[in-house]
Amino acid sequence: MTETKSNTALKILTGILAVALIALGIYTVKFYNEEKENKAILQKEKAVIEDELNDLIVKYDEAIATNEVMDQDLVDARQRIAVLLDSVKDSEANLVLISRYRREIGALKSEKDRLFRVVDSLSNQNRLLATTIDSTNMVLAQRTRMSDSLQVTNQSLSTKVDRAAQLKVTGLKGEGVIVRNNGKLVTNNRTRRIDQIRTCFTITENALSQAGEKEMFVQVYNPENELVGDQLAVQHDGGVMVYSAASKIFYENEELDVCILSNTDREKLMEGTYKVYVYAGNQLIGTSSFALR
Structure with a gap:
């Protein structure tokens, strides 16, 4: 069992x-x-x-x-x-x-x-800068007296990218002015009466730009492509540039109206179209033209 x-x-x-x-x-x-x-x-x-x-x-x-x-x-x-x-x-x-x-x-x-x-x-932005440079090159080709320095600047401009932080201007214009005894400036387009050439523009608002003191330069060329003004030679990294006038401004990332006066030489004042170039440092930021009689 x-x-x-x-x-x-x-x-x-x-x-x-x-x-x-x-x-x-x-x-x-x-x-x-x-x-x-x-x-x-x-x-x-x-x-x-x-x-x-x-x-x-x-x-x-x-x-x-x-x-x-x-x-x-x-x-x-x-x-x-x-x-x-x-x-x-x-x-x-x-x-x-x-x-x-x-x-x-x-x-x-x-x-x-x-x-x-x-x-x-x-x-x-680079393509826009290239278009601007192409237009500038046609003018630069005629400036035989400044070809070396301007070629260096042009090469520098053609190889740099227009960074988002670069200053930009609007409303750029040039005009002749008479200086009254009381210091008042009166606009005039007759070469025989002009005391100075005034270049005015507005620097646009740009939060990306570095605030602070900026050195602005102006070049004014008469119809024969002669530089009008004080012939200010300035050494930049890319070489020497010659300007008609200069001014220091204080930029606080907001819109800023600027006017720069260039002295005149009677021998260089003539009837025709004048070219105006505005620089922030050695960077070309605006160009325009105006006519004198």
């Missing part, structure tokens, strides 16, 4: 173990399949991340090839993407790394959008 019970218990135990083994096998197979599926998903996600990084690199390469502005910023950003791409390729795909790479890609895309907006803005 005891032996019969033992056999029965052994059979039950064997059955339980068999069921447990079957359940364990099923769980193992299921776990293996799930693990395999998860790895496949992670590998697919890793491939997607690599494609996105490669796409970012291609876009940066195109931007670097077609833009001369902010080249170093673009190159640095591209290098960070390349380093991240190498890290992704060398890493075994797992959920933690994939999540981190996703966050880094989001940050890189935001940086790309910001940089590209800045590049587009600066490129547009």
Whole structure:
């Protein structure tokens, strides 16, 4: 009887173990399949991340090839993407790394959008500056007496980007004036009566410009392209520039009306069209013309 019970218990135990083994096998197979599926998903996600990084690199390469502005910023950003791409390729795909790479890609895309907006803005300003320089070159070609110094300035202007913080002027105009005994200035366009030439303009509001004292210069050229004024020679980084007059102003990032008077030489005053150029330091920021009789 005891032996019969033992056999029965052994059979039950064997059955339980068999069921447990079957359940364990099923769980193992299921776990293996799930693990395999998860790895496949992670590998697919890793491939997607690599494609996105490669796409970012291609876009940066195109931007670097077609833009001369902010080249170093673009190159640095591209290098960070390349380093991240190498890290992704060398890493075994797992959920933690994939999540981190996703966050880094989001940050890189935001940086790309910001940089590209800045590049587009600066490129547009650069094209505008190039148009201004082309117009200026036609005048510069006629100034044989100042060709060396003006060529240096022109080359400097042609290679610089018109930064967003550069001062800008509106309402630029030149005119002849008579100086009364009481100091009052009266506008006049007859060369025989003019005492000085007045150049007036408004410096526009610009929160990005550095506030403080600014040195402004004016060049006035008569119809024969002779410089009218005090012949002020000023040494800049790019060379010596000669101006008709100069004035120091204090700029506080708000609109500022400015007028600069240039002395006249009767021998250089003649009927015709005069050209006026306004500089902030050695940067050309405005040009205009006016006529005298």
